Amino acid sequence: MKDDVVVDARALTRRFGETVAVDALDLRVRRAEIVGMLGHNGAGKTTTVRLLNGVLAATGGSATVLGLDPWRDGVRLRRRTGVATETPAVDDRLTGREGLTFFARIYGVPEVGLARRVDEVLGIFDLVDAADERVGGYSRGMKQRLSLARTLVHGPELLFLDEPTAGLDPVAARALDDQVRTLRASGATVLLCTHNLVQAQALCDRVVVLERGRVVAEGTPAELARALAKGGHVVIDVEAGDSVDPITVLRRVPGLRSVEAHDAIAGDGARRLRMQADDRAAVATAVDALVRANVRVFAVEPEAPGLEDVYFALHERARSVVAPPTPPAAAGVES
Amino acid sequence: MRAIVAKDLTVVRRSKAVMLPLVLVPLVMVLVLPVVASFAPRLAEVPGASDIAQMLDTMPEAMQAQLAPYTNEGRLVVFLLVYLFAPLYLIVPLMVASVIAADTFAGERERKTLEALLHTPTSDTELVVAKLASGFVPAVLVGWASFALYTLVANVAAWPVIGHVFFPTVMWWVLALVVGPGVAAIGLGATVIVSSRVSTFQEAYQVGGVVVLPIVLLVVGQAAGVVFLSTALVAAVGIVFWLLAAVLLVIGVRTLRRGELLARS
Numbered sequence: 001m002k003d004d005v006v007v008d009a010r011a012l013t014r015r016f017g018e019t020v021a022v023d024a025l026d027l028r029v030r031r032a033e034i035v036g037m038l039g040h041n042g043a044g045k046t047t048t049v050r051l052l053n054g055v056l057a058a059t060g061g062s063a064t065v066l067g068l069d070p071w072r073d074g075v076r077l078r079r080r081t082g083v084a085t086e087t088p089a090v091d092d093r094l095t096g097r098e099g100l101t102f103f104a105r106i107y108g109v110p111e112v113g114l115a116r117r118v119d120e121v122l123g124i125f126d127l128v129d130a131a132d133e134r135v136g137g138y139s140r141g142m143k144q145r146l147s148l149a150r151t152l153v154h155g156p157e158l159l160f161l162d163e164p165t166a167g168l169d170p171v172a173a174r175a176l177d178d179q180v181r182t183l184r185a186s187g188a189t190v191l192l193c194t195h196n197l198v199q200a201q202a203l204c205d206r207v208v209v210l211e212r213g214r215v216v217a218e219g220t221p222a223e224l225a226r227a228l229a230k231g232g233h234v235v236i237d238v239e240a241g242d243s244v245d246p247i248t249v250l251r252r253v254p255g256l257r258s259v260e261a262h263d264a265i266a267g268d269g270a271r272r273l274r275m276q277a278d279d280r281a282a283v284a285t286a287v288d289a290l291v292r293a294n295v296r297v298f299a300v301e302p303e304a305p306g307l308e309d310v311y312f313a314l315h316e317r318a319r320s321v322v323a324p325p326t327p328p329a330a331a332g333v334e335s
Numbered sequence: 336m337r338a339i340v341a342k343d344l345t346v347v348r349r350s351k352a353v354m355l356p357l358v359l360v361p362l363v364m365v366l367v368l369p370v371v372a373s374f375a376p377r378l379a380e381v382p383g384a385s386d387i388a389q390m391l392d393t394m395p396e397a398m399q400a401q402l403a404p405y406t407n408e409g410r411l412v413v414f415l416l417v418y419l420f421a422p423l424y425l426i427v428p429l430m431v432a433s434v435i436a437a438d439t440f441a442g443e444r445e446r447k448t449l450e451a452l453l454h455t456p457t458s459d460t461e462l463v464v465a466k467l468a469s470g471f472v473p474a475v476l477v478g479w480a481s482f483a484l485y486t487l488v489a490n491v492a493a494w495p496v497i498g499h500v501f502f503p504t505v506m507w508w509v510l511a512l513v514v515g516p517g518v519a520a521i522g523l524g525a526t527v528i529v530s531s532r533v534s535t536f537q538e539a540y541q542v543g544g545v546v547v548l549p550i551v552l553l554v555v556g557q558a559a560g561v562v563f564l565s566t567a568l569v570a571a572v573g574i575v576f577w578l579l580a581a582v583l584l585v586i587g588v589r590t591l592r593r594g595e596l597l598a599r600s
């Protein structure tokens with residue numbers, strides 16, 4: 001059973017002077033699990049990855065990764081992990097192929113078959129045509145794809161992806177998702193740090209939410225959504241008449257927290273709106289109000305609460321809990 | 336490890352900011368200087384040139400003795416080619432080591448590719464050795480190639496005046512084989528230390544440039560007749576330089592522990 005735990009961090013802590021970047025973090029990740037790590041800028045995601053891959057020493061707590069102590073057995077550990085860093089991996093003055101070949105060598109990919117393996121990952125991330133051009137001339141998304149390609153070139157057992165979708169177009173993002181799933185199918189484990197909630201929701205078996213280096217929530221995306229999101233969003237398609245503005249009508253309905261035009265395009269002669277209702281009754285009242293105003297309603301569809309709702313709910317909660325009460329004017333002036 | 340050296344040198348080769356001094360400085364040292372020096376006696380009529388001849392008279396006895404077998408013109412050429420330019424030659428390995436190290440240490444940090452490298456399974460030792468070798472090996476090789484070329488150019492250019500192969504002297508062998516690599520190691524150590532404190536290639540390169548100072552001192556000392564670069568003195572300088580290099584490298588390598596590289600922001 002124990003073998004099944006790939007990452008086991010207990011009270012893992014890292015301070016930088018006054019700042020506590022990772023604060024008594026407890027995290028367990030099982031083999032072939034895709035775990036998302038969400039959190040604002042500065043929440044401690046990158047620092048966690050550095051600690052778990054043994055490139056930064058912890059100042060407290062402990063971690064076991066793939067059965068090894070990351071700090072003491074770093075070299076052995078890093079042979080089996082792959083890290084897509086936030087920063088570029090391949091120098092601008094190298095070509096994509098040179099960069100990948102370099103990393104394949106350092107990760108110990110056998111020379112026999114190395115070139116083929118490089119071609120293979122170039123193919124997966126659609127970089128074959130640009131393979132022999134200097135990386136300096138790549139677009140941001142291409143650089144990101146290259147960075148992902150080189151993380152996978154040696155077939156790691158544990159993959160850390162630090163904000164991998166930054167700069168990716170939808171096609172490349174899809175290719176990444178496919179790769180992550182393929183990897184999991186082959187038994188690899190993935191820790192995905194991201195701000196991309198849609199991706200996290202689609203891909204992750206489990207997410208942990210970090211706030212100031214602490215885990216503030218943990219569970220499957222659905223569990224978290226159910227537990228934390230207050231009031232769901234409802235998408236509603238109405239007739240696009242010019243006599244009445246449906247948004248004005250809805251704004252007057254009690255129990256609706258927000259009403260806005262939806263980004264997506266509805267069918268011919270229809271407008272799509274998105275509203276957030278406190279409860280089911282409010283939805284009913286809203287439909288009723290539209291009908292009374294002679295706006296024809298074509299469709300009403302609840303949106304499953306998503307991680308985005310969770311994210312903001314958590315953020316609000318954290319702010320109200322963490323923010324210290326303002327001290328009385330007399331106190332603390334002298335400091 | 337070899338992969339890292341190969342990669343670093345490919346990257347270095349593709350940077351104009353690095354390659355320009357790397358090519359120009361040795362060319363000036365080994366081609367331009369000896370050729371100009373060999374024409375010096377023929378320009379003796381030019382005002383100012385005779386001052387140099389007078390300067391020779393103020394040189395230390397030991398050097399006077401060395402120069403005695405030559406004609407007046409020959410003396411001047413030998414003085415320039417053998418003695419005055421000897422410390423200048425050291426600029427070649429020094430500069431090559433410093434420029435490359437500035438690019439592979441500070442430059443790698445500036446370009447932000449360092450973190451990805453740290454996440455690879457190379458050990459701290461491998462990383463340090465590879466990075467140092469990337470600077471040291473080319474510096475020594477370019478230094479020796481320059482020495483060979485200088486030998487050729489000096490003998491050919493001075494032929495009309497001297498008439499036989501007079502170069503290299505024993506002192507120069509010691510200079511090229513012992514002192515040159517030592518100076519390269521100093522440049523390397525100094526640049527590694529500087530690189531840990533600055534954030535760009537340019538800064539590292541410029542600040543690292545102060546290590547030329549001891550060499551400039553040698554040149555000035557030689558010109559003023561204060562020092563005479565005998566074989567023994569050069570060998571002693573070599574030992575001192577290597578000791579200095581060892582100190583700088585030990586301090587420099589301390590800044591290169593994996594955990595510390597990322598702990599700095």
Ligand SMILES: Nc1ncnc2c1ncn2[C@@H]1O[C@H](COP(=O)(O)OP(=O)(O)OP(=O)(O)O)[C@@H](O)[C@H]1O
Binds near residue numbers: 597
């Ligand atoms: N080397 C360092 N020196 C000092 N402070 C640091 C260092 N690295 C990180 N920190 C601090 O630790 C905290 C966590 O940073 P970290 O980079 O882990 O956040 P993150 O979750 O990855 O953020 P982002 O979403 O912006 O990538 C921040 O407050 C940061 O300022």
Ligand SMILES: [Mg+2]
Binds near residue numbers: 045047
């Ligand atoms: Mg980060």
